[in-house]
Amino acid sequence: MTDTVRQHHRHNPPAGEIPVPHGPEVGNEHGHYPAGGATEQERTIFAHLTHPDDCYTADGVYWADLPFRKRVAFVNKVQNEETKKELAAIGRMMKADPLSPLSWYFRNAVLPGAGLGLEGYVLFSIGNLEPLFKAAWPTCWGKKPTECDANWIASVTYLEVVGIMVGQTAVGIIGDWIGRRWGLIQDAAIMFVGLLMITASWGLNLNGWVICYAWSLFFYGFGVGGEYPITATSSMENAVSAGKLSTREDRLHRGRKVTMAFLMQGWGQLINQAVLILLLLILHHGDGNPPYGTTTVQWIWRLSFAIPAVGTLWLVYYRAYKMPHASRQLAAAKKKNNVTGYDVESLRLAGTFFGGRLLATAGTWFCNDVFFYGNKLFQAQFIAVISNNPSSVLTGWIWNLYNVIVSLAGYYVASILIDNKFYGRKMMQQVGFLMCFIMFIIPAFNYEYYTSPAGIKSFQAMYFLSSFFNQFGPNSVTFLVAGEVFPTPIRASAHGFAACIGKSGALLASVLYNYIDTQTKFYVVPWFGLAGMFLTWLFLPDTTGLDLKEQERRWAYIRSGRDSEYHGIAIHPKHLSLWERLRGVGKNYNPELDIKQKIEDMREEWAGKERLRRQREAGGEPAGPEELDDEDWTEQVNEYFRQTTDEGLVTGEGSEKGKSPARELRLSEKSGSESA
Known part of the structure; x- marks a missing residue:
């Protein structure tokens, strides 16, 4: 050549x-x-x-068509060569500038995932602050509030989740209609204004403040919800693969690129918990134990929200002036099909050809969010037994910090293996669901033992393992594949819909858990893991190693009504779901x-x-x-x-x-x- x-x-x-x-x-x-x-x-x-x-081999045989032994040898050879190449590149970077790998990571992971990092910081701060509010204002946030309406206290969670669901759907459509760049800027601006509203929320009495706080969270949640489809699609469609026929980087590292952006959500949780602990120790003037003064609590929670507001304002600037080409690939796809607004025809065709994929992405996300919320069930139980001072807010925050660190490890392991052709997306999600099922079903049928001093250490281990495999499994994979398995014209819409259905799982859990006791919760939650594993096995295709440009090529045939004339690897059995293979797609x-x-x-x-x-x-x-x-x-x-x-x-x-x-x-x- x-x-x-x-x-x-x-x-x-x-x-x-x-x-x-x-x-x-x-x-x-x-x-x-x-x-x-x-x-x-x-x-x-x-x-x-x-x-x-x-x-492909030198003879032109696709890796998935090779006999098993040759396939293993070929894939290992490619991966080993790529690993050596990356390590050599890191070595050259460090030789030229020891800090250059950190700047590369900042550009390729921190910046693309900054919105999700801020989202993780704020959303998980809501749950972290609740025990502090209960300790400071028991007449409002306690089990039997007398000064506040119990419905409005519950609405803090409900309105937050509903705002996220509305944002996921609406911004997904906006991202496919107006463009990715507009969605990115809009989300950052809404989150910034929402943080100002939360920080400044006030009322003539405690109940008035709760109402203001709840609606501010709804507004902020709209921007947060939009981050899911917009960040996922823009991370996939950036300069690595946009505008080119095919790229090696896209095939070998697309999953890692998106997951590295997504794991910033875990860093947001970690930073939030660390900031709250530091603020409590600084402003409470003691060891963090109760009682807590209301003025101190006011300063702690308002400062904790003011800090990310500064970062979010910078994010508005960055997206407005430093990301001019975020919508390029969407614009190219629309030009091919002579579409100027929302591609309704592509949406119709996607429903016809990719209905099983929509069921897979939305259904598994729903199951995962029930699990993700259900994971919090463990915390109060084992802290109460292990800790010498379970009434201290600081004690709960420290244990939660440990859990976030374990979860963050799961995110990173996921980013390492999500592009591995012998593990990859589908296997990772199935194993993650299975492990979460096991970690919940065991204590469900021996609850008294595992919540006693004799079994609490095992309970704690299962709690941490469920957190690890939730991130090293469905939580990371659902975010990636919800956009990856759909074509460019409706990618953000499909991702937003799947995320919205997923978040309804969290809403279901938050409502259901108010009416059943803890023992019953453990009987209910595990089966969502089993259901998620089944949906993954039957309906989710494995896109590990498949170039997105090849999927777009197949879509061009579908869009022109000539699906049967496409013969490429996008319909290779390896990259189709069992449901699609049974229907004869391949x-x-x-x-x-x-x-x-x-x-x-x-x-x-x-x-x-x-x-x-x-x-x-x-x-x-x-x-x-x-x-x-x-x-x-x-x-x-x-x-x-x-x-x-x-x-x-x-x-x-x-x-x-x-x-x-x-x-x-x-x-x-x-x-x-x-x-x-």
């Missing part, structure tokens, strides 16, 4: 000018293939595009036919690039900032397309019915030059 020559032209032509993908054709050597498959010349030229070496998988299709699709894409480039040059327009160089288009590929198209014009041979866009482009150029 010749060296890569970057071409300054757009990945997609103007709206309405690119035709639907052509199916395989039989013809001559000029890109129109003999019945036996693509020519050797074409295989050689396009090998690095159609058969990247991290997915029956058209055919590697030989797919090679032909890929080359013809690239020809069409090249023609569109050429057309747009020439139009801009003719108009004297510079390339837009979103028109990045495309590293996948080499000089040899471009020259091959030019030569075969020109020869096709001379012989009268071309693509379907002689109306290839490439052919039309060259014909118009020839006519123009002859006229001149």
Whole structure:
């Protein structure tokens, strides 16, 4: 192959000018293939595009088609080489600047996940502050409030969750309708205003303050809910894969990239708990034990919300001025389909073709949130037995800090293994659900023993293990796959819907637990883990190692009503759910036919690039900032397309019915030059 020559032209032509993908054709050597498959010349030229070496063997066999032993050897070889390459890169970075790996992590994990970090800080602060409020204002937050309405006390949780659910759905639609960038800026602005409202919430009496506090949380929750679909989709569609035919980084590390952003939620929880502990020790002027003065409590909780307000204001600035291209891939997808607003047709088709995936993502998220909320059941029980001072708010906060650290470890292990082809998304979620089920079912049927001094250590271990496997499992995977298994035009909507259904699981738990005792809770909760594992096994496809560009290619065929003509790896049995395989979705998988299709699709894409480039040059327009160089288009590929198209014009041979866009482009150029 010749060296890569970057071409300054757009990945997609103007709206309405690119035709639907052509199916395989039989013809001559000029890109129109003999019945036996693509020519050797074409295989050689396009090998690095159609058969990247991290997915295919030297013989052109996809890794999932290899016999088991060869598959293990191939995958291990690729992963070992990638690990060595990354370690060498880290070594070079540290040699040049010892702190450069930290700056890389800040750019690639902290910044993309900053919104989720702030969200984790604030939302978990609500639960952390409740025992402090109960200690300071027992007539309002106690078990039998006399000064406040019990319904409004309960509404603090309900309105927060409902606000998140509304935001997840609404901002998911906004993200697909107006754009990812607008959604990112809007969410940060709403969260900033919401934090100001929470910090300044007040009332003529305690009940009035609770009402103001609850509605402020609802408003803030709307912005928080929007963070889920917007952060997930923008993390997936950033410059790593946007604008390019295919990237090695996307295939090998997409899951890690998204999970590293998501785990900032865990850091938000950790920082919040640490800040509250420090504020209590500083302002309470003692060892953190009760009684707590109301003035001190006021300062603690208001300062704890004022701190993230500063970070959120900076986030508004960063998203408004430093993320100008967040909507680029969505805009490209809309141009392909000549859509200017919300792509209703894609939504309809997604419901037809991906209904099982929607059930998988929404259903498993629902089960996970019941578990995630149910995990908190352990805390009060084992703290009461283990601690010498269970009435101290500080004691509960310290134990919660331990739990957050364990959870954070689960996030990081998930980011390491989520792209592993032998573990990956689907297996990780199934194992996580299974382990959570086990960690709850054991104490459910021997509750008295595990809550006694004799069994409390085991109870504590199961509590921490359930936290670990919840993060190293469904909590991380649901966030990733809820957007990953759907096409670009409706990705944020699908993610937002799944997240909203998931959050209804938390709402169900918060309501249900008010009416059943602790023993009954342990009988109820485990079965959601079993249900989540079953839904994952039956309905969730495994997208580990699958390039999102290949999914978009399949979607182009679906969108044009020619789903049966797609033969690529997006319908390989490895990347389909059991439900999809039973319905025969993978029956058209055919590697030989797919090679032909890929080359013809690239020809069409090249023609569109050429057309747009020439139009801009003719108009004297510079390339837009979103028109990045495309590293996948080499000089040899471009020259091959030019030569075969020109020869096709001379012989009268071309693509379907002689109306290839490439052919039309060259014909118009020839006519123009002859006229001149």
